Amino acid sequence: MLKYCFFTLFFLFSATFQVFSQSKQKKILTHKVYDQWKTIDEKIISADGNWLAYTLNLPVGDSEVEIFQTLNKNKTRLARAKEILFTPNSKFLIFKISPFADSIKKSKNKLSDSLAIYNLQTQKISKIAKVQSFKIAKESGNYLAYLHETDSIAKKKNTGAKLVLKNLENSEEKSFENVSEYIFDKKATKLGFIVKKDSLLKVGIYVYDLLKNTLKTIKQQKGEYKNLVFDDLGEQLAFIADLENPKPLNYKVFYAKKDTASVIADTTAFNFPDNWLISEHGKIYFSKNGEKLYFGTAPKLPKSIKKTDETVALEIWHWQDKRLQAQQNVELEQDKKKNYLAVISITDRKMIQIANLQVPKVQIATEGNTEIALGTSNLPYQQNISWETIVGVGQDLYAMNLKYNFYTPIAKKVVGNPEISPSGKFVIWYSKPDSAWFSYVFEKQKIVNLTKKIPFFDQAHDSPDFPESYPFGTWIENDEAFFVHDRYDLWQIDPNGEKNPIRLTEGKEKKMIFRYLAFDSEEKFVQKNDILLLQTIQEESRAEGFANLSLKSKKVQTLYADDSKMTFLAKAKDANQIIFSRQSYQLFPDIYTSDLEFKKTDQASFANPQQADFLWGSVETVSWTSLDGKKLKGLLYKPENFDPNKKYPMITYFYETFFHNLHLHRPPTPSESNLRFSMYNSNGYFLFVPDIVYEIGYPGQSAYNCVVSGVVNLLENRPYIDSKKLGIQGQSWGAYQALYIITRSNLFAAAVATAAVSNMTSAYGGIRWGTGLSRQFQYEKTQSRIGGTLWQKPLLYLENSPLFQADKVQTPLLMMNNDEDDAVPFEQGIEFFLALRRLEKPVWMLSYKGEKHNLQKRHNKKDYSVRLQEYWDFMLKNSEAPTWLKIGQPALERMIEEGKE
Secondary structure: OOOOOHHHHHHHHHHHHHHHOOOOOEOOOOHHHHOOEEEEEEEEEEOOOOOOEEEEEEEOOOOOEEEEOOOOOOEEEEOEEEEEEOOOOOEEEEEOOOOOOHHHHHHOOOOOEEEEEEOOOOOOOOEEEEEEEEEEEEOOOOOOEEEEOOOOOOOOOOOOOOEEEOOOOOOOOOOEEEEEEEEEEEOEEEEEEOOOOOOOOEEEEEEOOOOOOOOEEEEEEEEEEEEEEEEOOOOOOOEEEEOOOOOOOEEEEEOOOOOOOEEEEEEOOOOOOOOEOOOOOOOOEEOOOOOOOEEEEEEEOOOOOOOOOOOOOOOOOOOOOOOHHHHHHHHHHHHOOOOOOEEEEEOOOOOOEEEOOOEEEEOOHHHHOOOOEEEEEEEHHHHHHHHHHHHOOOOEEEEEEEOOEEEEEEEEOOOOOOOOOOOEEEEEEEEOOEEEEEEEEEEOOEEEEEOOOOEEEOOOOOOOOOOOOEEEEEEHHHHHOOOEOOOOOOOEEEOOOOOOEEEOOOHHHHOEEEEOOOOOOOOEOOOOOOEEEEEEEEEEOOOEEEEHHHEEEEEOEEEEEOOOOEEEEOOOOOOOOEEEEOOOOOOOOEEEEEEEOOOEEOOOOOOHHHHEEEEOOOEEEEEEEEEOOOOOEEEEEEEEEOOOOEEEEEEEOOOOOOHHHHHOOOOOOOOOOOOHHHHHHOOOOOOEEOOOOOOOOHHHHHHHHHHHHHHHHHHHOOOOOOEEEEEEEEEEEHHHHHHHHHHOOOOOOOEEEOOOOOHHHHHHOOOEEOOOOOOOOOOOHOOOOOOOOOOHHHHHHHHHHHHHHHHHHOOOOOEEOOOOOOOOOHHHHHHHHHHHOOOOOOEEEOOOOOOOOOOOOHHHHHHHHHHHHHHHHHHHHHOOOOOOHHHHHOHHHHHOEEEEO
């Protein structure tokens, strides 16, 4: 049964509020409102479900944390909060307090954060100044540890800070000087820490026993210590250290149980690779059962050469390089920190180098307990990334036996994302070329096609590459089965392939999409008789909600559905209480709390009540048939209180498909490159967002067929849309399509294209500097959808390039191409601008210096937003043209404004 009571009352309240607010004259959104709109960033719920907290952040100004009590709906707001965290016992909220925003802006030095401890029962808060970091144990909330930077420490460099251990129950404190690193065990029975410089304690490793109130010296010797870790029981400790201090550092792995630490692994260990070191960047951790210790190793890096004025700065691009030099440059720091997993047995001290240069990635099952692992390598196919994409090049799979240190090939060039099962019995993957799920059964050493007769591939796929799968779900305990989704339904799959797949929901018949929701991001599996929480999405209306699925009875129970977008956020660890958000075009995604049966649901946050003071808009769906006979959908955004007897300008904005964003809220924020729908609705514009479907090899014509037919359909059926005041705008891929359309149509009175490709022939051979990857894959396999190389299909590259039809353009055009664009070459904008300029076509190009594909600096976003609306108001509303549109801006004038002259 649907639970509508709360939401009915809520909407009645909203309607009453709207009637009241409409008695006042609503205001039009202007560029002055940007700094008023808050965002909700961090969102957490306490373990007992009685409290939730979320940060309310202003783009310019001080943030707040709002604390909501689920039982009595009481709220408390505390200023300048970030990094919020409930203690596991649900008694305290711990968070950092940022300095005042004005102080940060005015100060020449970095200002320190403070720490706040808020008692949820007494509502009292205590604050500690100058705190670098804080930690609480995962399963116990009685203790807090934090690094406190005193004035004397701040004057000394590289000496650590004061570590304070605080008992939150009785406020007793214990402190230790010059600490660089610290860690609780899981249950907060022990606190381990590193003393970096001699004080009352000598340099070394120490463990404070919180139950016995005793301090134990684990290692006391000058050197470099890093990466402390406890096992799950808090009985074993490990870390890496170099106590000889050569340069470069040569770390060893140390281990301690009851007594002082000793070396458990170093470069002299049997099986340790020649000319390798223990990596300071590798994650060090114990297996779940505490019997193994995992750590990272890496080859020695070559010694760096001291740079001089005569040092040759040279890159050698070799045709057999696995990765382009550009990609290597982007990934240089990552490469320096690259390390390879190794393991050592605690009992017999036998070390095994698991990962290596040939098989660099390893997945360990059973949280490290097992002797079985999955190795993967895409190295043989890495060069193909330039034209196949990173996820499409394939990888080789290996079954690894950690006990005997050997691995066996499972499969070659698997194009998918393989993962080992939680209990280590299977490897599963979705094979893109086969459009099916596969498993490798370790016991039988065989590969099984599990779903060859069921369409688990993306049915909306329309690019010249293999289709992706729908999302993976989770496993049932003991690897009994796993869950995957098709277009509509959730399926249970037998990884042995002996039982037929079981469809657990009936979404296909109802055009209802079901998606599994995990309560815990660390969840490895569910019990075979559990009740699962599912998200529901009605495909046509996009109404969303929640349902339960009983794995025992295989029955689905609908809990709640509403004409809005739902996002599950978190579940209380020890209670049947959840938090989620709801949003629509008119409804900001505030936070709601509910029990798991949705019998008692409350709205916690009201982040932006000022929205009621402004004219907004509404959205409706439209349908039509494209010029080549395809059934299409789109969204039409209408101004609030529009008059059907008047004429309105309309801007058409698009990318690929947008219909699924029907209920997406669009607040008035400064634009990094695109349109802000609410801003333009408020200012009397219609906005049309058509879906685009593609024919391989003809992306430009596909866009033309979908967009122009959609606009014509609206003009025929919506007499209030002014046919002489039509605009078209796109960003990046959408901008390319906008350029193509205006070379074929004079339907639009003006156009805007930001970061557009105009010449596919020159862009094809370029580099995406943000990743260092070649652009070839984009044109052959993915978004540009040509389906072949430049030399295989040269005419298609020419036909789809707006530049070669620039002489046909009759539409005034505003472009934005930034000089450090890391996705689309800056020169793409220059090529089209120069062509239109020579042809004496009206064209303007904005280029924000130092900005990338999308604007990052807030003042630039605001500037662009103002200029964009000035342009549209001039073109579609006959407003006065600003000076920059009339005559531009000479370089000398710009330099003076920038303070450079």
